Amino acid sequence: MPSPDHTARTHRITLIPGDGIGPEVTDAVVAILEAAGRPEACTFDWHLHNAGADAFAKTGEYIPKALYDSLEQTSVGLKGPVTTPIGGGFASINVTLRKKFDLFSNFRPIKNLPGLETRYPNIDLIIVRENTEDLYAGIEYMAAPGVAQSIKVITEKGSTRIAKFAFDYARKHSRKRIHAIHKANIMKLTDGLFLDCARKVAQSFPEVEYKEHIVDNTCMQLVLNPYQYDVILTENLYGDILSDLCSAFVGGLGLVPGANLGTACAVFEAVHGSAPDIAGKDLANPTALLQSAILMLHHIDEPATAARVQGALERVYTEGKTLTRDVGGKSGTRAFTEAVLAAL
Ligand code: ATP
Numbered sequence: 001m002p003s004p005d006h007t008a009r010t011h012r013i014t015l016i017p018g019d020g021i022g023p024e025v026t027d028a029v030v031a032i033l034e035a036a037g038r039p040e041a042c043t044f045d046w047h048l049h050n051a052g053a054d055a056f057a058k059t060g061e062y063i064p065k066a067l068y069d070s071l072e073q074t075s076v077g078l079k080g081p082v083t084t085p086i087g088g089g090f091a092s093i094n095v096t097l098r099k100k101f102d103l104f105s106n107f108r109p110i111k112n113l114p115g116l117e118t119r120y121p122n123i124d125l126i127i128v129r130e131n132t133e134d135l136y137a138g139i140e141y142m143a144a145p146g147v148a149q150s151i152k153v154i155t156e157k158g159s160t161r162i163a164k165f166a167f168d169y170a171r172k173h174s175r176k177r178i179h180a181i182h183k184a185n186i187m188k189l190t191d192g193l194f195l196d197c198a199r200k201v202a203q204s205f206p207e208v209e210y211k212e213h214i215v216d217n218t219c220m221q222l223v224l225n226p227y228q229y230d231v232i233l234t235e236n237l238y239g240d241i242l243s244d245l246c247s248a249f250v251g252g253l254g255l256v257p258g259a260n261l262g263t264a265c266a267v268f269e270a271v272h273g274s275a276p277d278i279a280g281k282d283l284a285n286p287t288a289l290l291q292s293a294i295l296m297l298h299h300i301d302e303p304a305t306a307a308r309v310q311g312a313l314e315r316v317y318t319e320g321k322t323l324t325r326d327v328g329g330k331s332g333t334r335a336f337t338e339a340v341l342a343a344l
Helices: 022-040 053-059 065-074 093-100 156-172 190-202 215-224 236-250 287-299 303-319 333-343
Strands: 009-016 042-048 076-079 105-111 124-130 134-144 147-153 177-182 209-214 231-234 259-261 266-269
Touching: 009 022, 009 065, 022 042, 022 287, 022 303, 022 333, 042 065, 065 076, 076 287, 093 134, 093 266, 105 156, 105 236, 124 156, 124 236, 134 236, 156 177, 156 190, 156 231, 177 190, 177 215, 177 236, 190 209, 209 215, 215 236, 231 236, 259 287, 266 287, 287 303, 303 333
Parallel strands: 009 042, 009 076, 076 266, 124 231, 177 209, 177 231
Antiparallel strands: 105 124, 105 259, 134 147, 259 266
């Protein structure tokens, strides 16, 4: 018999809709989660807070204090993409949140959906990206007129804990191989330190094969034969670039989910950005955020609801009648969402 705690569960989630296609895909995902949770008596108490230019216009802060407070209280966030201005303007909201809540691990599973024909079938690889350091820390300054410098920060602590995360994951989920991706032939100190830490951690996991590839070669190897990779362990910037590359194996950025994990807080968001070119046109594919929400459901210990969402999503892809344009369909965001709701 289920325990009383398991008869009705309400999860407090900080919901950050973002901008661009963010509000469209978050609306879709919230509707699907609400419907999927109902038969499991799993409900959501959404704490809605936005960030970025929209939030600034309303509150005078790019990340309002109320958003920080909310994440501290709920410790779980579901987040749409927030536009980061290019070349100037405010600092990346994503990077700021990751640093503030020490969400050091960016976990990105890349897997085919059934029924969807893509460039490569049967892809099943994981990118584990360090999420708080590297050139991505955004420490930049003008050293002299006409000379800009950016500081790459790699620490023993940061490298060891992300390597440990990757190896722990591999052990727990019976993954066979980890490739550490680097450019230590050029950045001998920073990427060298990252590799030293990964090698040390690898020694405690003899059952997981450990290999190292240089990042430029990795790009070629991935396109030639992605099946040689199982878990990719890498630094922040390489992970950002390789994630977009790998998303193309399974149908593109509209599909690939992500989780930003720390010890006290987790924020689930798609790999893609705000895609301003298609915003507000009913063209966005909510699958990437929906798959991020499935990761979130597992994180909050709701495997039955996660399975219902996964099943409905897979049914819609297997039928292939109501897919969005980015994956070769003719339907819009709303019709796709309706199809997933109907499949539930
Ligand atoms: P960022 O650097 O902010 O992460 P990005 O480089 O990953 O952004 P995106 O804004 O995600 O770039 O989008 C790149 C292109 O991919 C978009 O122009 C859009 O055409 C497509 N795209 C991204 N996300 C989706 C989606 N959910 N549905 C459909 N197409 C998408």
